[in-house]
Every structure is written in C-alpha cells, then in structure tokens.
Amino acid sequence: MEPKIKETAWNPEIEKQILKQWEDAKIYEFKPQGEIFVIDTPPPYPSGRPWHIGAAAHYAQIDMIARTARMTGKNVLFPIGIDRNGLPVEMYTEKKHNIRMHETDRNEFLKLCATALDDLEAEMIQIMKSLGLSGNFSEYYRTDSEQYRSLTQATFIELWKKGQVYIANRPNNYDWVTGTTIADAEIVYDEIPTKLVYMKFKIKDSDRVLIIASTRPELLCACQAVIVNPEDERYRDVVGKNAQIPVINREVQIRTHPSAEKEFGSGAVMVCSYGDQNDVALFRELKLQEIVAIGKNGRMTEVAGAYAGLKVKQAREKIIEDLQKQNLVERIENINHRTPISERSKIPIEIIPMEEYYLKQKESIEKIKELGSKIVFHPSMHKQILMNWLESITIDWPISRRRFYGTEIPIWYCKKCLEPHVPEPGKYYKPWKDPSPISKCAKCDSTEFVGEERTFDTWMDSSVSPLYVSKYNQDNEFFKKTYPATIRPQSKDIVRTWLYYTILRCEQITGKTPWSDAWIMGYGVDEHGAKMSKSKGNVVDPLPVIQKFGADTFRFWSASEINLGYDFRCSEQKIETTKKFLSKLLNISRFLSGLPIIKEAKTTPTDNWILSELDKMVLECKKGFDDYNFFVPSTSIREFTWNLFAAHYIEMVKGRAYSGFSQDEQNAAIFTLHKVLSTLLLLLAPITPFITDYLWQILYSDKTIHKEKFPQPEDHEDWTKFTKPITEFNSNVWNKKKEQNLSLKDTIDMPIPEELQQFAKDLQSMHNLKS
RNA sequence: GGGUUCAUAGUCCAGUUGGUUAUGACGUCGCCCUUACACGGCGAAGAUCCAGGGUUCGAAUCCCUGUGGACCCA
Numbered sequence: 001m002e003p004k005i006k007e008t009a010w011n012p013e014i015e016k017q018i019l020k021q022w023e024d025a026k027i028y029e030f031k032p033q034g035e036i037f038v039i040d041t042p043p044p045y046p047s048g049r050p051w052h053i054g055a056a057a058h059y060a061q062i063d064m065i066a067r068t069a070r071m072t073g074k075n076v077l078f079p080i081g082i083d084r085n086g087l088p089v090e091m092y093t094e095k096k097h098n099i100r101m102h103e104t105d106r107n108e109f110l111k112l113c114a115t116a117l118d119d120l121e122a123e124m125i126q127i128m129k130s131l132g133l134s135g136n137f138s139e140y141y142r143t144d145s146e147q148y149r150s151l152t153q154a155t156f157i158e159l160w161k162k163g164q165v166y167i168a169n170r171p172n173n174y175d176w177v178t179g180t181t182i183a184d185a186e187i188v189y190d191e192i193p194t195k196l197v198y199m200k201f202k203i204k205d206s207d208r209v210l211i212i213a214s215t216r217p218e219l220l221c222a223c224q225a226v227i228v229n230p231e232d233e234r235y236r237d238v239v240g241k242n243a244q245i246p247v248i249n250r251e252v253q254i255r256t257h258p259s260a261e262k263e264f265g266s267g268a269v270m271v272c273s274y275g276d277q278n279d280v281a282l283f284r285e286l287k288l289q290e291i292v293a294i295g296k297n298g299r300m301t302e303v304a305g306a307y308a309g310l311k312v313k314q315a316r317e318k319i320i321e322d323l324q325k326q327n328l329v330e331r332i333e334n335i336n337h338r339t340p341i342s343e344r345s346k347i348p349i350e351i352i353p354m355e356e357y358y359l360k361q362k363e364s365i366e367k368i369k370e371l372g373s374k375i376v377f378h379p380s381m382h383k384q385i386l387m388n389w390l391e392s393i394t395i396d397w398p399i400s401r402r403r404f405y406g407t408e409i410p411i412w413y414c415k416k417c418l419e420p421h422v423p424e425p426g427k428y429y430k431p432w433k434d435p436s437p438i439s440k441c442a443k444c445d446s447t448e449f450v451g452e453e454r455t456f457d458t459w460m461d462s463s464v465s466p467l468y469v470s471k472y473n474q475d476n477e478f479f480k481k482t483y484p485a486t487i488r489p490q491s492k493d494i495v496r497t498w499l500y501y502t503i504l505r506c507e508q509i510t511g512k513t514p515w516s517d518a519w520i521m522g523y524g525v526d527e528h529g530a531k532m533s534k535s536k537g538n539v540v541d542p543l544p545v546i547q548k549f550g551a552d553t554f555r556f557w558s559a560s561e562i563n564l565g566y567d568f569r570c571s572e573q574k575i576e577t578t579k580k581f582l583s584k585l586l587n588i589s590r591f592l593s594g595l596p597i598i599k600e601a602k603t604t605p606t607d608n609w610i611l612s613e614l615d616k617m618v619l620e621c622k623k624g625f626d627d628y629n630f631f632v633p634s635t636s637i638r639e640f641t642w643n644l645f646a647a648h649y650i651e652m653v654k655g656r657a658y659s660g661f662s663q664d665e666q667n668a669a670i671f672t673l674h675k676v677l678s679t680l681l682l683l684l685a686p687i688t689p690f691i692t693d694y695l696w697q698i699l700y701s702d703k704t705i706h707k708e709k710f711p712q713p714e715d716h717e718d719w720t721k722f723t724k725p726i727t728e729f730n731s732n733v734w735n736k737k738k739e740q741n742l743s744l745k746d747t748i749d750m751p752i753p754e755e756l757q758q759f760a761k762d763l764q765s766m767h768n769l770k771s
Numbered sequence: 772g773g774g775u776u777c778a779u780a781g782u783c784c785a786g787u788u789g790g791u792u793a794u795g796a797c798g799u800c801g802c803c804c805u806u807a808c809a810c811g812g813c814g815a816a817g818a819u820c821c822a823g824g825g826u827u828c829g830a831a832u833c834c835c836u837g838u839g840g841a842c843c844c845a
Contacts, residue, residue: 003807005807008807008808008810008811009808009810010810258772259772277845278845281845381775381776382775384774384775385774385775385843388773388774388775388843388844389843389844392773392774392844392845492775492842492843493842493843495843496843496844522842523841523842525841527782527783529840529841530841531841531842560784560796561783561784563784563785565776566776566777567776567777567841567842569783571783573797573798574783574796574797576810577796577797577810579810580810580811581810582810583808583810583811584807584808584810584811586807586808587807587808587810587811588807588808589807590807590808591807591808592807593807594807623787631784631785635784635785635795635796638795638796639794639795639796642795643795646807646808647812650807651812654806654807658806731813731814734812734813734814735813735814737813738802738803738813738814741802743803743805744803744805744812744813745805
C-alpha cells in the first residue's frame with residue numbers, strides 16, 4: 001500500500017489552508033449551553049512595534065487552555081480584545097508627531113492616537129490569527145469603544161452612588177512645565193550635580209547644634225520634623241527635644257525613624273513636604289501636617305515668606321546665601337544626586353498635593369482575601385503575590401488622571417456651587433465636550449454645568465473585563481450563564497494591578513469573585529536570560545519567526561520551553577530545532593498511512609508493552625492539562641514519541657506490520673500502531689492544532705480533530721517493567737553490530753535474555769538475529 | 772530596606788511523598804542512507820546537583836546559615 005502522505009517534512013504553508021477551513025466551518029463558535037468555560041482573555045496593549053515574542057507565546061498558551069477545555073467537552077467562550085486606553089499610546093503619538101499632548105487640541109490628539117492604535121492593533125490581530133487562536137475574532141472588542149467605555153463609566157456611577165468614591169487632596173508627582181500630574185511610569189532618573197548643604201539646627205534647652213545635610217534647603221519652610229536612626233548613639237540624648245529651623249526660626253521635634261541612615265550626611269534628616277517619596281511616606285506614617293511650599297506654577301508659595309514667588313532653583317540659591325550670611329552653614333559638598341525627572345519636559349518633578357478622585361479599597365481588603373483564598377492559582381505559588389499585596393495596601397486607589405486618551409470621568413460640576421453630579425449609567429459620556437445631561441443642580445437649583453476634564457486610570461477599564469465579556473447590563477441571560485468566568489490568564493507582573501483590581505471591582509459590583517481560576521505566566525526573556533527592551537536591542541519580533549517556522553512549531557516550542565509561572569528564554573535556534581519534532585510526527589504518520597486501519601485485534605506482548613507505556617503517558621498528560629501546564633504534556637509526548645514509540649516499538653514491529661507473520665499478529669501490530677498514533681494526535685491537538693488536524697483528516701476521519709474528546713487511559717495491564725530491559729537489549733545489539741562493523745540489517749548472533757523471551761519473535765525480526 | 776523566586780554537564784531543562792548507576796533536549800565529536808524520516812539512525816565524551824552546617828541507615832530532594840542572579844514593592 002502506498003503511503004497517503006507524500007512529503008517527508010512538515011510544511012508550514014499547509015497551516016494557511018487549515019486556518020481557512022476552520023474559519024469557514026466556524027468550528028470554534030461558542031454556544032451558551034451545557035458545561036460552559038469562560039476565559040477572561042487579557043486584551044493586549046498595542047504600545048509599539050514589534051509586539052513581544054513572549055506575549056505571542058503567552059497567547060499561544062491561552063489558546064491551548066481554550067482547546068484543552070473543548071477537548072473535555074466544554075463550550076468555550078474565548079473572547080479576543082485589545083486594550084487601547086492609556087499613557088503608552090499618548091507617548092508614542094507625541095514622539096511620532098513631535099507634539100505635546102497638553103499643547104494639542106484634544107480632539108485632534110485623540111484622532112492621532114486612534115490611528116496609531118489601529119496600525120499597531122492590526123499587526124497584533126494578524127499574529128494572533130496566524131498562531132491559530134481559536135478565539136472570537138469576528139467580534140473582538142476594544143476597551144476604547146463606546147460600549148466598553150460606557151460600561152467603565154456605568155460601573156463607576158454605580159460605585160459613586162454607593163458612596164465608594166471620594167475626593168482627596170494628596171501628594172502627587174507633578175510636572176509644572178507641562179502642568180500635569182504624571183504617573184510613576186513617566187519618571188526617569190538622572191544623576192544631576194547638586195549641592196549638599198550641611199545646615200546648623202540649634203537644639204532647644206541644649207547647647208548642642210544639630211547638623212543636617214540636605215539638597216533641598218528651600219524646603220526648610222515646609223520642614224515638620226527631624227529624624228535620626230533609633231540606633232544612632234550620637235543623638236540618643238536629643239531625641240524628643242525640639243530643633244530650631246535655621247532662617248525660618250520655627251521649632252520642630254526630633255524623632256526616631258529607621259529610614260534615617262546613619263552613614264548619610266550627618267545621620268540626621270529633615271522631613272519636609274515634599275522633598276521625595278520618602279517624605280511622603282514619613283508624613284503619612286508620623287501623621288505630620290503638610291505645608292505646601294511649591295505651587296503648580298513651579299514657584300514658592302506664600303509660606304516661603306521672603307522666598308515666595310521665586311522659582312525653586314532661585315529660592316534654593318537665595319536661601320543658601322542667607323544661611324551663609326547668618327553663619328548657619330557648616331559646609332557644602334558638591335555631589336551627583338539621583339533625581340526624578342519628567343520624561344517629557346526633562347525637568348525635576350515636584351511632589352505637590354493635588355485633588356484627585358479615590359475609590360475605596362481599604363475596607364474591601366478582608367473580603368478580597370477571602371475571595372482570593374478560594375481562587376485556584378496555576379501555579380499555586382503565585383497566589384502569594386496577591387496575598388502579600390493585600391497585606392501592604394495602605395491607601396485607597398487614586399483613579400483620576402490628567403490625561404486625554406482614556407475613559408472620561410462622567411461628572412459635571414454645578415457652575416455656581418461646584419457640586420459634582422453623575423449622569424444615569426448606560427451611555428458613553430465625554431464631559432469635556434458633551435453638553436451636560438443634568439438639567440438642574442441638586443443642591444442649589446442652578447442650571448449651568450461644567451464638565452470634568454480628567455480621565456480614569458486605565459486599570460479602571462481593564463478591571464471590568466470579566467463583566468464586559470459576560471455582557472453585564474447588556475444581556476442578563478448571557479450574564480447569568482457566563483459569570484463568574486472560569487479562568488483569568490495573565491502574566492505575573494500585573495498580579496498587583498490587573499488581577500487585584502479586577503477582584504476588587506467585580507466584588508464591589510457583583511459581590512462575587514470574577515473567576516474560579518487564575519493562570520499566571522512568567523516573562524519572556526532573551527536567550528541569555530536578560531529582559532528584552534528596545535534600548536538593549538534584544539527584542540525579538542514574533543511575526544517573522546512564526547512566518548518562517550509556522551504556528552505549530554512556535555506553539556510546540558512555547559509549550560515545551562515554558563514551565564508555567566517561570567520566566568522563559570526566547571531563542572530562534574531553539575524554535576528551529578522544535579520543528580524537527582513535527583517532521584518526526586509527520587513521518588511516523590507517513591509510515592502508518594501506508595497501512596490499513598484495523599479496528600480490533602488480539603494484541604501480542606510487544607503491543608501490550610507499548611500500550612501500557614501509552615497509558616502511563618496519557619495519565620501524565622492529563623495531570624498537565626488539568627493544571628493548564630503544557631510543559632508537562634508536550635515534553636512527555638515528545639519523549640514517548642521519539643524515544644520509545646519511534647525508536648523501539650516501531651522498529652520492533654515494522655517487520656510484523658509488513659509481512660512474514662500470521663494475519664493475527666500482523667493485524668495486532670497495525671492496530672496498535674494506529675492506536676498509539678491516534679492517541680498522540682488527540683493529546684497534541686490543543687498544542688499543535690494544525691498538523692494534528694491535517695494528519696487526523698488524512699488518517700482517521702473526514703471531520704476535524706477539534707471536535708473530538710481527549711483519550712482516557714485504558715487500564716492496560718502494567719508492562720512498563722519491560723521498558724528498561726527492552727531498550728537496553730536493543731542498545732546492546734546496536735552496539736555489538738557497531739563493534740563488529742556490521743550494518744543494522746546484517747544478521748548477528750545474540751542471545752535474547754530470559755525475561756524478554758515473550759518478545760523474541762519481534763526482536764529477532766527487528767535485529768535479524770540468528771535463531 | 773521588605774517580599775517573591777531561582778541556583779543540577781558548554782547551554783537550557785526534568786527530577787512526584789528523601790531510596791540503586793541523576794532525566795531529556797540543544798550543542799560538540801565519531802560512525803552509518805537501514806523498505807517512515809539525513810529536519811534521520813546509532814554511539815561517545817561531558818555534572819563536586821552554588822557553598823557550609825544539620826536531620827537521617829540514606830539528601831539534588833527536608834531544615835538552618837551564607838553567597839550569587841532575576842523580578843516586584845518601597
């Protein structure tokens with residue numbers, strides 16, 4: 001019989017035809033019936049080119065989750081979304097067009113961002129499709145769509161009405177040149193030469209003088225405490241006393257705090273609002289009253305007295321002069337100081353108290369701990385990231401941002417009494433340009449309103465993704481069936497943000513956990529283990545790799561390289577060598593495609609041996625699939641296929657399958673060969689969906705493999721104790737032939753060990769042993 | 772400074788509740804076209820299981836201390 005498969009190597013071009021077949025037949029369509037499995041797919045963010053190869057590997061694995069669930073008979077909702085809100089696209093757009101957001105017309109700027117996102121998004125969608133993702137592309141969602149943003153706003157309005165939102169005045173990073181609060185992500189650090197001034201503080205009721213070193217003497221007027229390390233012997237006797245601030249002549253208490261380093265400067269530190277983030281933490285911890293010394297214009301405020309109105313730098317120079325005149329300076333050192341700089345304006349940022357909106361979270365923490373403890377984490381060790389984070393939350397969540405490309409905060413203020421009003425939920429509101437939907441102020445009856453200009457922190461959008469995919473507030477029937485979702489796949493660096501915020505928001509709105517399982521993946525690093533970054537130039541573009549080697553190769557590499565939860569290395573060479581396994585699989589199938597299909601047979605000892613090894617492997621794979629850890633099935637399948645099935649079993653029964661044995665014996669071999677191969681194909685189907693479907697349809701069915709179910713272990717008698725003797729005997733024969741310079745087909749005289757007598761006929765035929 | 776995590780051949784990785792000779796792959800080096808496959812087969816070399824201590828009849832595995840790396844938070 002001629003083999004039905006002609007080619008001897010896997011050709012990734014075939015994937016395109018298979019992809020088309022799947023699309024035409026809509027085989028992955030979700031039906032909200034039976035057992036339902038919902039994936040809260042992470043919507044990727046198009047932040048620049050190229051997309052990260054680690055992300056592509058990540059999505060390949062999420063698809064394996066979907067396919068695994070289908071192979072166990074579930075109806076799978078696998079939405080595809082794109083996250084389009086937030087800072088990165090704004091920065092990308094500013095750079096691309098060489099403009100500044102706050103100096104550009106808002107409508108105009110939003111248009112430019114949307115265009116940039118469209119381009120980047122198209123590439124990501126192309127990659128996801130070519131990877132064979134079985135998600136719902138026909139209605140993929142965007143977090144900046146009218147529908148999505150109206151959900152973000154509606155959930156905010158709901159929480160507002162429940163009293164979960166409040167306004168507070170707290171320190172923020174501020175860039176006074178561009179006039180905006182900035183996120184930590186926009187801060188860069190630079191070593192800037194500056195003066196470290198050693199100032200003399202008189203101590204009350206003592207003749208000692210305390211020396212305090214600071215790079216920010218202009219903040220003396222905002223000083224509210226002096227701290228020393230509790231273990232610092234030098235200052236033990238002055239703790240609790242008051243120190244007099246030089247020039248300003250106000251008194252503050254000397255206290256202890258472990259953050260004062262004995263070795264830095266004199267060991268005593270002044271705490272001012274706000275020199276740096278440590279000051280912010282100290283003010284909060286020591287409950288100090290803040291003094292706002294720097295205004296939003298970047299100049300000193302009235303509290304600075306003689307220095308009011310001066311720019312920070314000028315005030316610093318002037319106060320140093322004054323300190324020196326009054327002999328209050330011990331000495332001045334010129335140092336390089338690591339200074340936080342605004343990435344865009346390149347000036348040092350200031351920390352200034354600003355009014356922002358906050359969402360309450362502190363009071364939900366106990367509830368979230370309880371929900372979190374019920375969520376099954378894969379791998380379980382990463383639950384700790386969430387639990388530790390819950391322990392360390394100290395303030396509520398600041399949710400307002402002075403940005404453009406985000407969901408608008410749906411609030412209008414009464415022009416007269418400034419009372420904030422929220423509109424009815426259900427629509428998408430743009431208060432910065434829309435007319436007010438509120439007709440009369442609830443407080444003063446005024447009819448004039450002004451819209452809020454700020455947007456939400458992007459996590460406000462992302463954190464309702466499970467509600468969005470379950471059609472919360474849109475389709476109640478659907479929502480009931482699909483919420484809570486089954487699984488949240490995501491990477492481990494955003495457990496504290498995306499995972500946590502999602503539990504918080506969904507709990508606040510539905511009272512339930514958003515999913516029963518969380519699946520946490522590590523990062524893709526380069527082949528030397530270093531993080532990929534554009535500045536290092538070690539970023540690998542996934543698209544050409546996928547085009548060159550094919551999706552299945554890429555997917556099998558992803559499965560066999562990534563141990564769930566750990567970082568993984570991305571090297572093209574490793575991906576390339578993975579391809580060989582697919583060719584091996586193809587060639588095994590090629591051999592079997594020349595043999596008839598036998599449905600039933602009386603198996604021989606050799607067949608029983610491989611079938612019991614197969615059972616063992618099926619069980620092993622099941623463990624991996626149950627935990628959505630594809631490293632386990634992919635490596636055990638590869639080892640079984642290559643090192644046992646192909647190397648030993650096929651060689652042993654090849655002769656029997658061709659001829660020279662009884663009909664029963666021949667049938668048993670052919671039956672077993674097909675049994676093993678078909679099982680392998682089914683197990684591999686979620687990992688390498690293309691080649692398995694291709695081979696399945698040539699060999700076993702006119703229907704797709706992706707409607708089949710996983711094979712189960714068949715409880716064969718355990719013959720695995722023969723594995724070692726068999727492989728060792730084979731090895732011995734091969735070695736002996738090599739020693740004697742014989743070809744493998746030459747005849748040789750080797751005794752078969754007693755324990756292997758029941759395999760004698762196959763072994764004899766395999767090695768051409770003299771009987 | 773706090774936390775998470777890792778450390779096994781030149782490289783990557785496995786090692787389930789402690790139990791013979793530590794798994795597999797890549798790479799290297801030899802030999803071989805053998806009626807599925809040279810994108811293959813067979814073979815060889817290559818490991819103080821990070822260091823020190825402890826528990827044990829027995830430790831890569833459990834405990835302690837230390838060192839080094841990665842990441843997160845401050």
